[in-house]
Amino acid sequence: MTDLSWNQSHDTPLGVAKLSKLAFDGVDLTPLYTALLDKYIFEPGNAAALMDLSMLEQMFGNGPDGLKRQAEALMHRRVFRSPRGAGEPSLRLLALAAPGDIGNNTPLEFLLEGSDVELTTLYIVPGQGLPEHIPEHDLAIVTACESDANRPVLNEIARLVPTWPKPVLNDPAHVALLARERLHRVIRIVPGVTVPMTVRIDRTTLGEIASGKTPLQSHLSDGVFPLIVRPLGSHAGHGLKKVDDAAGLAAYLAEHAESGFNIARYVDYRSPDGLFRKYRIVFIAGKPYACHMAIADQWMIYYLNAGMSESAAKKAEEERFMAGFSSEFCRRHRAALAGIADRVGLDYFGIDCAQTAEGKLLIFEGDIAMIVHAMDSPSIYPYKVPQMRMVFEAFRAMLKTRAMSQPERAASSAA
Numbered sequence: 001m002t003d004l005s006w007n008q009s010h011d012t013p014l015g016v017a018k019l020s021k022l023a024f025d026g027v028d029l030t031p032l033y034t035a036l037l038d039k040y041i042f043e044p045g046n047a048a049a050l051m052d053l054s055m056l057e058q059m060f061g062n063g064p065d066g067l068k069r070q071a072e073a074l075m076h077r078r079v080f081r082s083p084r085g086a087g088e089p090s091l092r093l094l095a096l097a098a099p100g101d102i103g104n105n106t107p108l109e110f111l112l113e114g115s116d117v118e119l120t121t122l123y124i125v126p127g128q129g130l131p132e133h134i135p136e137h138d139l140a141i142v143t144a145c146e147s148d149a150n151r152p153v154l155n156e157i158a159r160l161v162p163t164w165p166k167p168v169l170n171d172p173a174h175v176a177l178l179a180r181e182r183l184h185r186v187i188r189i190v191p192g193v194t195v196p197m198t199v200r201i202d203r204t205t206l207g208e209i210a211s212g213k214t215p216l217q218s219h220l221s222d223g224v225f226p227l228i229v230r231p232l233g234s235h236a237g238h239g240l241k242k243v244d245d246a247a248g249l250a251a252y253l254a255e256h257a258e259s260g261f262n263i264a265r266y267v268d269y270r271s272p273d274g275l276f277r278k279y280r281i282v283f284i285a286g287k288p289y290a291c292h293m294a295i296a297d298q299w300m301i302y303y304l305n306a307g308m309s310e311s312a313a314k315k316a317e318e319e320r321f322m323a324g325f326s327s328e329f330c331r332r333h334r335a336a337l338a339g340i341a342d343r344v345g346l347d348y349f350g351i352d353c354a355q356t357a358e359g360k361l362l363i364f365e366g367d368i369a370m371i372v373h374a375m376d377s378p379s380i381y382p383y384k385v386p387q388m389r390m391v392f393e394a395f396r397a398m399l400k401t402r403a404m405s406q407p408e409r410a411a412s413s414a415a
Helices: 016-024 030-042 047-059 063-076 108-112 149-165 172-178 182-186 204-209 247-256 313-322 325-334 333-346 384-403
Strands: 079-081 091-097 117-123 139-142 198-202 228-229 241-243 259-265 276-282 287-296 348-355 361-367
Touching: 016 047, 016 091, 016 108, 030 047, 063 276, 091 108, 091 384, 108 117, 108 384, 117 241, 139 149, 139 384, 149 172, 172 182, 182 198, 182 259, 182 333, 182 361, 198 204, 204 247, 204 259, 204 325, 228 247, 241 247, 241 384, 259 348, 276 333, 276 384, 287 313, 287 384, 313 325, 325 333, 333 361
Parallel strands: 091 117, 091 139
Antiparallel strands: 079 117, 198 259, 228 241, 228 259, 276 287, 276 348, 348 361
């Protein structure tokens, strides 16, 4: 039986990895939620409990309340240590993070769970100086993902990085390249890559395109219907839709009140058997690693809606994909993968992609905050255990290599 009493130290939250695993396994988190509410009432200064309460509120669909609890926690302190096993750590990693929802930062706890790496997170708040005490660490990594809301945080981190006393991974200037409207400009010249132009567009202009007052091509040079439309800053399919014509675009606007959107032309990437296949790949020190493959009869694929666990054939194909990733997929798309890694220039990031009928690599998006985890049941997906272990070991090896290979700098009083 899972112990859901909240008896962590005053210093350490349970963290996103443990809470997500409990939720993923179908554990009733109500008792834990109740215990955290009691902490909130009787120990309002318990920042660790507030951070866990923030995550649970978000998991329960109470996003605004969750962000309020996080803001209260950050008023008390901005440094949080993640749980780890006993013994001395082999490496101390400091995450430079942005306040925000669960998907706003690289979920490092998943990558480091069970390892001997000590993870501490420092939340950067523009307009506020750094805490008086910065935890001892061997290297730091920027975890704040690219978004309009995070731009001030990334700018602040960029100001701090040149004089940071330890090596810093994931240059914030390169994180900014992953914006949907920038990424196509960054990697469109890479051989073997297809990445549709994506542009930001305001509601009024999109309405004029829908009504025929403004030509689509005047804003999206390669634009033809069908279009992919989504609200600015949206993720996980929120507001994402394929519209087949101007009438469909008008209907979309009638259903969505947002003021700004991303639009791009739709690329039909179905395979000869009529199914769609989407891949998640992470790059660690420039080398690609397979994380999952989802197969579905619809273009908008997410691993959880693809019915992978119920289909022996789909699981067998994913297993073959992982087993032959280096010798088949990477060989087939060698120039594309190498070019993407080089052009993006980050120590760690992920892409969601597919293959076109012409054999090119179709890029949907890039991000440093994609969830890469080992939560799937080993009894259902036995082949994922060694694959994810390889990904996690590569990430830890990269951290240790970077920590040793980059010279330290003297701390600056300007920080």
